[in-house]
Amino acid sequence: MPTLKAVRGTRDLLPPETALWNRIETTARQVFARYNFGEIRTPIFEDTSLFARSVGEETDIVSKEMYTWEDRARAQSEKPQSLTLRPENTAGVVRAYIEHKLGETGQLQKLYYIGPQFRRERPQKGRYRQFWQIGAEVIGPPSAGSESPLRDAEVLEMLATLLDTLGIAGWTLELNSVGSSADRERYNQVLRAALVDVAPKMCVDCQRRVVTNPLRVLDCKVPEDQPIIETLPKIGDSLGQDSKDHFAQVTAALEAAGVPYHLNPRLVRGLDYYTRTTFEFTHGGLGAQNALLGGGRYDGLSEAIGGPKAPGIGFAMGLDRLVLTLQAKEADHSSASPQVADAYIAPLGEALNAPALTLARELRRAGLHIELGDGSFRLKKSFEAADKAARRIVILGEDELQSGILTVKDFASGIQTKVPCVELAAHLAKPGGA
């Protein structure tokens, strides 16, 4: 039997790397709390139709990237249910919002999530089939202010603060408005009409996009096509007055708060539910996967899946990509240092194993990080093991057991001291070097 390995596009996260993951998650939770967001946890799989109706039947995500299967029918008379591993989390959050009638509270719901998502794409660095997203949604009835441009600006300001707090330097906020669904429909027609004449002069990918998804032409990176793209109508010109005013208030609030942004009229996003404000935070050094996070408004999403009017705005950040960015930054001063315990307890002889466990129990209950050795080790081996795992070694031999006075050696200073058992916890709680 061939050895089993993690399936394509999935991976194990091991210590010490997981410490960085935890740091990022903890920071995110702290920042979200300051903005009064609460955590929501939705199921990892949902009814397939939830994603078809929200993300969009024609999107790449739904049409070719989902892990979908038929759940066994419970009875002969029942039809099997089509289930799907979530490819994103906004749909699940909005489904929960509707299901639990959160709109009936009359309050704005501010919810964040952290969890794995699944898309069957070709793996690459920064792109996995099981990947992690940290996201948040602000959603509620219009009477709660859910459509206010202030909410958009607040979310963007929060993201800028979160990235800064994490220590991610050099991010760029790409901002655009794709208008209401009516605006977008109008623009699609205008764009299609304009492309009829110029498309034959463009790259083969663009010629295909003209048919499949004209908005995507704007995203083309082929240098020869750029002059042509410049001549195409801008989505901003197709926006209704309401959309224009809304967007103007978002940018005005960002400027007032001092959040730098870059207007990008070509920013188009691949999920059908986005309306009006859309954005990405990008970062160089991620290669082709340069988007750290993306998001936008989804004013019609709730209705699309059978709920009440509940405009909202949200984002999803790629946790895997945050980790990559921070690892690249911290590469020179080895962020991957293994964790180091306060002390290593070295029992001398197997008869000391049980007393050593008791001592470790007391110290751990006092809040210390303790590594417990083994009495079968020779002292030299205990020292070697201790030096790798801890800042100090506590020697527990027959002498120490009889006298109740333990031998403690600090590795950084090389100083060895005798410490009475009752004072040991306090002694070890002090920083190293003494």
Place this chain on the structure above:
RNA sequence: GCGGCAGUAGUUCAGUGGCAGAACGCCUGACUGUGGCUCAGGAUGUCGUGGGUUCGAUCCCCACCCGCCGCCCCA
């Protein structure tokens, strides 16, 4: 899904159609209750998997798997 590059020890990587290598790391001892430094010795392994060519394949060929780069798309 398409195009390209790669896969050898725990890790980073050399290498060759004829016995599988280095560095670091690991283990043992010198040193029986004192680590790091030093010295002596030792083990690293299905050479990604399966076929083919060949007297003989880790090396050449094919397929597959996995990773990486670009495209597509996205976080």
